[in-house]
Amino acid sequence: MSTGTQVAAETAAEQVTRRGRRRKPPLSEGAKQERRLGWLLCAPAVIVMLAVTAYPVVYAVWLSLQRYNLELPNEVKFIGFANYGAVLTSPYWWQALWVTVLITVVSVSITLVLGMLLALVMYRTIFGRGTVRTAALVPYGIVTVAAAYGWYYAWTPGQGYLSALFNNAAPLTSQYKAIAVIIVAEIWKTTPFMGLLLLAGLSLVPEDLQKAAKVDGATGWQRFWRITVPLMKPAILVALLFRTLDSFRIFDNIFILTKGNNGTQSVSILAWDNLFNALNLGIGAAISILIFICVVIIAAVYIKGFGTAAPGTDTERR
């Protein structure tokens, strides 16, 4: 115990010099050895994660301050925040942001409700529990792009069963109907994940409490709202945080279903379009940074506003 305090009191600088000397630690220095091993074991993971994210993000910030168009390689120059100005005054950005927010809010809300129902079915059903779970895992695991093609053809007039079912409807050609199809594809794909996370939360609700409430005359509805939901609140919030951030970066489904045509561009699609069709790295980078800021805001709202415990932290273990 005393070694632990000693270690904690030691400054990092001392530790560095000690490592520099490469002195062979005597056995009594088990704690120091442990600390060194801790850093050593984390090093490869940290290096890869920093190399792939931290450096490119810094580079993206730098890119976003340049006029950088691959078609005009000789006209690269520092232009400050002009790219941000161009993006933020462009109706395309606000349109894409609106579409993204709409898809996120609608799909996450419906996914939460359906995920809860799915979790209850998997928890309470009296037979076929294994079969239901296996079936539910298929949409979770399936490649989003493959599933998106399935939806695309299903809604193609003359080819698809769903289109035929609705009088040869062609929903992918009009804005809000296309968004509805995109939302359905998202919900189908992500409900199982939500359901499984909630199922894990559900199994932490003590059965005795439910029984006691039942004895006291609480209806199933009351028990759900007064016992299950409050006890599951941490699990629900973590699941919501994950789903919201995941949904906000929606790309695959839209890319296949509409390619972002007919006003269905999400912010990710908009950024991609600027990069690979307009070859404008500066604008593309500026949009990327704005998306990153949005994600940080969403996460902050969840963690500070709703008190969502960040997964992996100690408070969350309660």
Next chain:
Amino acid sequence: MAAVTTTTTARTTTTKARTTTTTTRQKWGWGVTDFVVIALALIPVLWMASLSFKTPAAILDPSFLPASWTWGNYTQILSTATFIRPLINSIGIGLIATFISVVFASMAAYAIARLRFPGKSVLIGMALLIAMFPIIALVTPLFSIERALGLFNTWPGLIIPYVAFGLPLGIYTLSAFFREIPWELEKAAKVDGATPFQAFVKVIAPLAAPGMVTTSILVFLACWNEFLLAISLTSTIAARTAPASLAYLSGSSQFTVPTGPIAAAAVVITIPIIIFVLFFQRRIVAGLTSGAVKG
């Protein structure tokens, strides 16, 4: 002895009572509910499968099942490099990225679950940030950097970012698994004179194997599923992965729609998922939920 017997009988009676209180109506209710859930989950997949067996002429018939069945779409895609090469890329890139992430993640997760060292919460925070990172924000810089380094359109060009995005998933899942391991065994090994490293390799690693298998499956599925980086960081079949290749498949002739081949390719890339789900569903569920709920 007698008391024990009574309790057992009592328990059997309650179980019986509960079974009998399940009315026929409830049975039917659950039966229908289960059926609806399974149907909703599987119909879109079955539709894709059915589409893949349709002849080019029958594609333009919107009925759910093909009027006549054909393997033509499969033989077509499996005989062209346009699909075969990306399939090999997907398997290779997925396996290598999974292997590296799981090795690095298990080292870091062990340290997080077991060792005392400063900077632990920074590491956890960083992993969380990366797990939720909008990948599109990295596409621009990675595209530029990889072109400069000659990594664009190569296997390592995809493997490196996949490892980085597999790591947070791996670290969370594995540290949750590692917390459940009976660590007294490690202490025992240390008492017997093993260094912490030896304790890790000889005692803990074998105990951790099930968690590592689970994590490998989850990371592999994530790599297999990845699309945005796959289309952005590749330009030819040299490194393009299977999901990214779907859009490049063509019909049997220039004038036929590529619907059948695309559906067949979609089925082919779905098969590994079905296999994983059937064999490892318990593990997948445990892995998915351990990281998020137990932390």
